[in-house]
Amino acid sequence: MVFDRLTWLDSKEAAKYLRKTANALRIMVYRGYIRPRKFRRRLYFRRIELDRLLESSVF
Numbered sequence: 001m002v003f004d005r006l007t008w009l010d011s012k013e014a015a016k017y018l019r020k021t022a023n024a025l026r027i028m029v030y031r032g033y034i035r036p037r038k039f040r041r042r043l044y045f046r047r048i049e050l051d052r053l054l055e056s057s058v059f
Helices: 011-018 022-031 047-056
Strands: 008-010 037-039 042-046
Touching: 008 011, 008 047, 011 022, 011 042, 011 047, 042 047
Parallel strands: none
Antiparallel strands: 008 042, 037 042
16 A cells, blocks of 8 residues: 555545545544644644554544
């Protein structure tokens, strides 16, 4: 899979990884389900944290 080698995903990649829209990802950030890191005006997400979110199926 494409995401196997990546540690950090930007918003578009993270939304695709979670099979959600970019807006749904923003809502999840606002509600505190996942914490993004900001670098040069962009949000990045750790793939490990996205995996934990998928396993817990909170959303």
